[in-house]
Amino acid sequence: MSRFTIYQDNYADTTIVSNLFIDEYMKDANDAQIKIYLYLLRMMSAHKATSVSDIADKFNHTEKDVMRALKYWEKNNLLALEYNEDRTLCGIRLLDVTSRSENDVLPLTKIVSMPVTVSKKDIAGRSITEEPAVRTAAETADPFAKPSYSLDELKEFKNNEETSQIIFVAEQYIGRPLTAPEMKTILFFSDRLHFSADLIDYLFQYCVEKGKRDFRYIEKVAISWAQEGISTPAQAARYAAKYDKNVYDIMKALGKSSIPTKAEADYAMKWVREYGFTSDIIMEACERTVLATDKHRFEYADSILKSWHENHVKHKADIRTMDEAHSRKPAAKTAPRNGQFNQFMHTDYDFDTLEKEILSN
Structure with a gap:
């Protein structure tokens, strides 16, 4: 059978996606992460502004899911999140990956020409907090190191409706109220490891069913999952099945x-x-x-x-x-x-x- 050429009549309304993204990055990302990154490319190509709440509404995600996806791509050096003085998200820079090989790490100073802007009013008054401004050298070098979260960060985490539900679910599995250090560990799962609420729920279920309620054990399991790129309960179940x-x-x-x-x-x-x-x-x-x-x-x-x-x-x-x-x-x-x-x-x-x-x- 002969080869054929794929083409279209009009290239005016198009979004360009790097082949490197398709070859090296897309295979390891989940559906939400891929959708959000492609949508950011589309908005940038059209020179349009967007917001966390707009993206959440468009794809029927929570704002937490959107932020988790954005942080995932930031960790992979495909974008950089910009914050104003009160640590509210105010802009997104899409980084240039076209000249990058699979082993290269692109400096954050190299950006595409058009940033995607998110204004304060677009986030409906919610303060979206990035990692604390001060990190130790070890935390910076190790992407799976648990940060030293402040009491203000823990308070914000506890007061969020979605994350407070995660704490409640964890307490049901553990069978007692959680201590502040234990709640900071759950914050670590969400903030640094980018675990969804469903994955954190499954993490506690998995460990408790093994008779393990110690948070040091649970944290080790979580880090091992993160190192394997696990982002869904189904992936975690398949991974756990290998170690029968x-x-x-x-x-x-x-x-x-x-x-x-x-x-x-x-x-x-x-x-x-x-x-x-x-x-x-x-x-x-x-x-x-x-x-x-x-x-x-x-x-x-x-x-x-x-x-x-x-x-x-x-x-x-x-x-x-x-x-x-x-x-x-x-x-x-x-x-x-x-x-x-x-x-x-x-x-x-x-x-x-x-x-x-x-x-x-």
């Missing part, structure tokens, strides 16, 4: 209570899916690992399970057969070990050498 019950059972068996890292989860899922080991065999390897070392336990357990996989272990009886074969070998010239460790560590490889190798890496 097997992963957390293995974490517990190896003496770990933290959120599994990607490397730890990859190890666990390899043992289950690639090696095809049942839970009892994996738990046996974990038990031997805990008795042998308190460092690099995933690497240590992986060496055990890799050996069993190579020796076609399918049942615990196969492990006993390997142990018995090992016990019939001539004793090593080194002094034997006493105690429980020596009773468990019967395999066809040298765990002392293995541990030294792992610890040296």
Whole structure:
């Protein structure tokens, strides 16, 4: 079939979208973020002013949703938000991405010729607050660092109708009134991580269902989701499904209570899916690992399970057969070990050498 050309008769009423935006930025954004950015381009092309409330009305979003989308694009250096002295949003600068490669970070001083203006009266008297003017160097360098919010910022957050509902929902999940630091953590989810109310709701539901009500744990989960670019409950559910019950059972068996890292989860899922080991065999390897070392336990357990996989272990009886074969070998010239460790560590490889190798890496 022959190729065809796409064209139109009149280019006068058009909005130009950078190919870089389509190729590199659009795939990671949600529907609301894409709609709002394209609408800003359209308004700029027409030299028209708009407002947060106008955008919210047009797309049936809340003003909070609009601000969250604007901050998302600001974080990605596609626009810059401008504020007046009382920290009210008064303008939007769309940044030039046409000369940017995918690894470039464009300075905020390079702008397109026409800013999109938002006046105070357009925001219906609401004060839209950006991040506090003073940030530490660590907060500036790390986009997932929790800022030191002021009491005024917390008060504004609590007094907003939508965000006060988020606090109420969180209190229902936690089962008690929240402290000021805990409310600042929820402000962090909304303000810095750009979580929607629905995603924050799902975050608390997810953690509480796991029996975790500690805010430090909840914050770690939230940051891990943000680092993965998660912006909806559906995305969070798919992400959480990757770390199924097997992963957390293995974490517990190896003496770990933290959120599994990607490397730890990859190890666990390899043992289950690639090696095809049942839970009892994996738990046996974990038990031997805990008795042998308190460092690099995933690497240590992986060496055990890799050996069993190579020796076609399918049942615990196969492990006993390997142990018995090992016990019939001539004793090593080194002094034997006493105690429980020596009773468990019967395999066809040298765990002392293995541990030294792992610890040296």
